[in-house]
Amino acid sequence: MMEKQLTLASSPHIHSGRSTSRIMLDVIIALCPAAIAGVIIFGWRALLVLAITVGSCVGFEALFNLIVKKEQTLGDFSAIVTGLLLGMNLPASIPLWQCVVGALFAMVVVKGLFGGLGNNPVNPAITARVFMLVAFGSMTKAAFPKIVDAVSSATPLSLAAGETAPSLLDLFLGVQGGAIGETCAAALLAGGIYLLVRRVITWQIPVAFIGTVFVCSLFMERFDFLAALAAILSGGLMIGAIFMATDYVTSPVTPWGKIIFGVGAGLITFLIRYFGTYPEGVSFAILFMNILTPYINSWTKRKVFGTGGKKA
Amino acid sequence: MAFSLHGVHVPHRKNTAKLSALRMEPPKVVTIPMSMHIGAPAKPVVAVGDAVKVGTLIAEAGGAVSAPIHASVSGKVTKIADFLLSDGRTVPAVVIESDGEMTPDEKIAPPIIDSRESFIEAVKNSGMVGLGGAGFPTHFKLNADPAKIEYLVINGAECEPYVTSDTLTMENRGGDMKIALEALKKWLGIKNIVIGIENNKKDAIAAMQKLMAEIGSDCTATVKVLPAVYPQGGEKVLIYHTTGRVVPAGKLPIDAGCIVINCTTLASIGAYLMTGMPLVEKCVTVDGGAVKTPQNLIAPIGTPMEDLFAACGGLTTEPEKVVYGGPMMGITVPDLSAPVLKNTNAVLALTAKELKTPKTTNCIRCGSCTNTCPFGINPAEIARAYQRKDAAALKDLALTSCMECGCCSFICPANRPLVQTNRLAKIFLREEQAKEAKK
Numbered sequence: 014m015m016e017k018q019l020t021l022a023s024s025p026h027i028h029s030g031r032s033t034s035r036i037m038l039d040v041i042i043a044l045c046p047a048a049i050a051g052v053i054i055f056g057w058r059a060l061l062v063l064a065i066t067v068g069s070c071v072g073f074e075a076l077f078n079l080i081v082k083k084e085q086t087l088g089d090f091s092a093i094v095t096g097l098l099l100g101m102n103l104p105a106s107i108p109l110w111q112c113v114v115g116a117l118f119a120m121v122v123v124k125g126l127f128g129g130l131g132n133n134p135v136n137p138a139i140t141a142r143v144f145m146l147v148a149f150g151s152m153t154k155a156a157f158p159k160i161v162d163a164v165s166s167a168t169p170l171s172l173a174a175g176e177t178a179p180s181l182l183d184l185f186l187g188v189q190g191g192a193i194g195e196t197c198a199a200a201l202l203a204g205g206i207y208l209l210v211r212r213v214i215t216w217q218i219p220v221a222f223i224g225t226v227f228v229c230s231l232f233m234e235r236f237d238f239l240a241a242l243a244a245i246l247s248g249g250l251m252i253g254a255i256f257m258a259t260d261y262v263t264s265p266v267t268p269w270g271k272i273i274f275g276v277g278a279g280l281i282t283f284l285i286r287y288f289g290t291y292p293e294g295v296s297f298a299i300l301f302m303n304i305l306t307p308y309i310n311s312w313t314k315r316k317v318f319g320t321g322g323k324k325a
Numbered sequence: 326m327a328f329s330l331h332g333v334h335v336p337h338r339k340n341t342a343k344l345s346a347l348r349m350e351p352p353k354v355v356t357i358p359m360s361m362h363i364g365a366p367a368k369p370v371v372a373v374g375d376a377v378k379v380g381t382l383i384a385e386a387g388g389a390v391s392a393p394i395h396a397s398v399s400g401k402v403t404k405i406a407d408f409l410l411s412d413g414r415t416v417p418a419v420v421i422e423s424d425g426e427m428t429p430d431e432k433i434a435p436p437i438i439d440s441r442e443s444f445i446e447a448v449k450n451s452g453m454v455g456l457g458g459a460g461f462p463t464h465f466k467l468n469a470d471p472a473k474i475e476y477l478v479i480n481g482a483e484c485e486p487y488v489t490s491d492t493l494t495m496e497n498r499g500g501d502m503k504i505a506l507e508a509l510k511k512w513l514g515i516k517n518i519v520i521g522i523e524n525n526k527k528d529a530i531a532a533m534q535k536l537m538a539e540i541g542s543d544c545t546a547t548v549k550v551l552p553a554v555y556p557q558g559g560e561k562v563l564i565y566h567t568t569g570r571v572v573p574a575g576k577l578p579i580d581a582g583c584i585v586i587n588c589t590t591l592a593s594i595g596a597y598l599m600t601g602m603p604l605v606e607k608c609v610t611v612d613g614g615a616v617k618t619p620q621n622l623i624a625p626i627g628t629p630m631e632d633l634f635a636a637c638g639g640l641t642t643e644p645e646k647v648v649y650g651g652p653m654m655g656i657t658v659p660d661l662s663a664p665v666l667k668n669t670n671a672v673l674a675l676t677a678k679e680l681k682t683p684k685t686t687n688c689i690r691c692g693s694c695t696n697t698c699p700f701g702i703n704p705a706e707i708a709r710a711y712q713r714k715d716a717a718a719l720k721d722l723a724l725t726s727c728m729e730c731g732c733c734s735f736i737c738p739a740n741r742p743l744v745q746t747n748r749l750a751k752i753f754l755r756e757e758q759a760k761e762a763k764k
Contacts, residue, residue, distance in 0.1 A: 017643045021659060023745045025731030026652040026675060027486065029333065031738040032683030036691070089686050131687035131739070266692025315701030317723040318330065319561065319574035 037090035043204035050197035069116035070096030098138035101194020217271035225279025355627025364390030397625035457587035460668035475582035482558030485651025495529035501595030614676035694733035
């Protein structure tokens, strides 16, 4: 009766069906509303920037795997996620060659050389953004929205004297100066809710991160609720807290570890914003917390059942 | 209870839950290995050519942690051959050709019990082992210091997908369970009885609530309804969720004042006390995508799997894997001649579709493995420590606490072989510690 050999294997024999590629696809889906909003707000050049960052991230990963003779890993979609995140963190006006250099830095220096997916100590998109900020200074000259009058929409975090801040509604809808994918809080929140529902991320990091910035800003703004609200709707906080700080590879795995990570990133963001020389500190904050992640993991690791006392 | 141990939601696939158990036609030949339990293999006491009847002793216990074995059919011993066990050991197996009569041994009579010692001796003579899957000799478990036993925990969780044989026991063999419980109360002085059942077995819960009310006159006897979260039936998980007790790492349930007995083991003890017929048959769930008509069969121990499948209408397609037990912890077999063992609760013929796994990628450090581990172990860290052959780190990571339930591998989106690596790491750690001891 039996033609085929039976497979012998160690249990378990069934799988939940979760997969790396499905998780990455969910992140891509969740980023889409904010990416589309960015193209609407900043125009066709935003689309060009996104296409170039995604295209060059995918290209550099494939090329790197080819050169070091590793199995191709494009099927896990993580290169697309990095490309999309990098592009969404750049202003639409950025010179295109700089996008390619940023992608090279993200995929080869930060990810490939450390052993590819899962082995990079810091987030590739964030680190590339910081690298570009330092190398090109291009990020401080944020693009202005194409769909409104530029005068009323300077980057809220770098308002000069006499400039008017955008309204809260404009901030929420993303009609403000900034990087392509960071301005539309409404779209970013929608993406975040999708990731929560799909159980790709948990609430701890975004809530702790955004909450910390909100509370600290509330103190600094002398309990002006609307000003604190404007603070969390401005700059790269939403995209950073929802999409970059929750990167599995570079953030803690335990619930308490995630809270520590979020609070730490929130504090650093707040300190840079109010006391630093850069107008925005989200990228630096996440990068710094990335480096602390292994330590946070070991401080907060779960107690093994039956090894003294009850487990947490 | 303050905390609930983690776990995973596995698909239930309890296709056979509503079907009553059918007694199958006696097989032509049975192959009975001398090791169907944890501990020393049993020693054959029959020779080729001997005539045996159902219940005739064919092997005696090979040590303190061992169990005797009895003939499951009437007929003639035709062979005592080497048999390869799933763990790689080779033991003798007694092969009996059936005469088709299923004549019971005339010496079978209910045991005479007048003391704790004679009760435990009777359980030993019944050949009873843990029927939930582990196969730990039951008499050895019962022989604990009676002063230490505070709880008798009955395992009715049956958390593995597909398997329903324990559900049928709880629904239909309450009478047998009652006899065993009365004896346990009388001879071991059990004061607290609790049975844990997953909430997806409504009829079994109702039946057990009735039973607990009947026996609860002079002791506490309760049904604890548990969420259907795998591995609810893991011994230490079950003890925690039914009694709140924590079994310390590396210790036995008795160290937390508990004895755990599977519900089918309990019913089988009851049946033995009534009739004196030792453990010679098992109710086995026969299921899996390749089986034409899945059902529960009562089969003599030693029945080859192919006879079980034939009794279920045969296989409709060629299975990818055939498994003893459930798909989370079950053991694969090389061919369909593999016999029903004492601790076989299910036989599954699984198709490629049921076994589908995603592509294996690098670990993405999502933390799902450690966050779903019931015991809070970190399998991804263990895998990294094993890769660099770091025995000290493996010890620190509490590797030996792993019960190999498989939640980590089931949930891992990168499809890493996590629990499988834990098994390899345990072997490595044992070897390293043996080397260390020699120095």
